[in-house]
Amino acid sequence: DTGVSQDPRHKITKRGQNVTFRCDPISEHNRLYWYRQTLGQGPEFLTYFQNEAQLEKSRLLSDRFSAERPKGSFSTLEIQRTEQGDSAMYLCASSQDFSEQFFGPGTRLTVL
Amino acid sequence: KNEVEQSPQNLTAQEGEFITINCSYSVGISALHWLQQHPGGGIVSLFMLSSGKKKHGRLIATINIQEKHSSLHITASHPRDSAVYICAVLRTGNQFYFGTGTSLTVIP
Numbered sequence: 291d292t293g294v295s296q297d298p299r300h301k302i303t304k305r306g307q308n309v310t311f312r313c314d315p316i317s318e319h320n321r322l323y324w325y326r327q328t329l330g331q332g333p334e335f336l337t338y339f340q341n342e343a344q345l346e347k348s349r350l351l352s353d354r355f356s357a358e359r360p361k362g363s364f365s366t367l368e369i370q371r372t373e374q375g376d377s378a379m380y381l382c383a384s385s386q387d388f389s390e391q392f393f394g395p396g397t398r399l400t401v402l
Numbered sequence: 403k404n405e406v407e408q409s410p411q412n413l414t415a416q417e418g419e420f421i422t423i424n425c426s427y428s429v430g431i432s433a434l435h436w437l438q439q440h441p442g443g444g445i446v447s448l449f450m451l452s453s454g455k456k457k458h459g460r461l462i463a464t465i466n467i468q469e470k471h472s473s474l475h476i477t478a479s480h481p482r483d484s485a486v487y488i489c490a491v492l493r494t495g496n497q498f499y500f501g502t503g504t505s506l507t508v509i510p
Contacts, residue, residue, distance in 0.1 A: 389450070
């Protein structure tokens with residue numbers, strides 16, 4: 291399967307802990323996006339990369355959130371000092387330039 | 403006010419009915435996407451439009467740039483079409499904005 295993959299699929303953590311999610315995009319795609327989706331809402335844009343450069347960050351991305359794509363391939367999203375309000379589905383998508391985006395299955399985070 | 407508004411929020415239809423979901427947006431865009439999300443979270447991109455009309459099987463998407471409006475039509479609806487349909491716009495500043503989705507249930 292050469293689609294977008296995300297790991298882990300589910301993460302339960304205690305408030306105050308740090309968590310890191312990984313996204314592996316479709317290999318030939320140069321753009322990688324992170325979104326957050328809470329129950330009953332549409333996804334919200336967090337940030338995106340073109341190759342290894344992080345080109346845009348939403349104001350939703352507080353200082354506790356950091357994303358990297360060090361070699362222009364996989365990406366990681368880290369949340370430090372998690373809060374209960376961080377509980378959501380974190381979605382990754384990739385595309386070649388501005389073409390159609392392909393989404394991963396998401397990582398569901400629950401902060402207790 | 404959201405930059406992207408969808409209507410209706412919920413829709414129940416009988417199998418075979420023609421379905422229309424609407425999306426209005428208030429910002430300048432370079433493209434509009436229609437996405438399908440099934441229970442469990444998986445999202446599939448159905449269409450990407452910047453003008454006119456696209457058709458794929460029983461699905462048709464149209465966009466009117468001047469009126470800042472797009473519609474997704476499903477002909478001969480089927481229970482397997484039951485899902486949440488999300489409209490997303492790509493702003494000219496390269497940021498995506500999403501509608502809250504339309505939850506469609508097609509009853510056999």
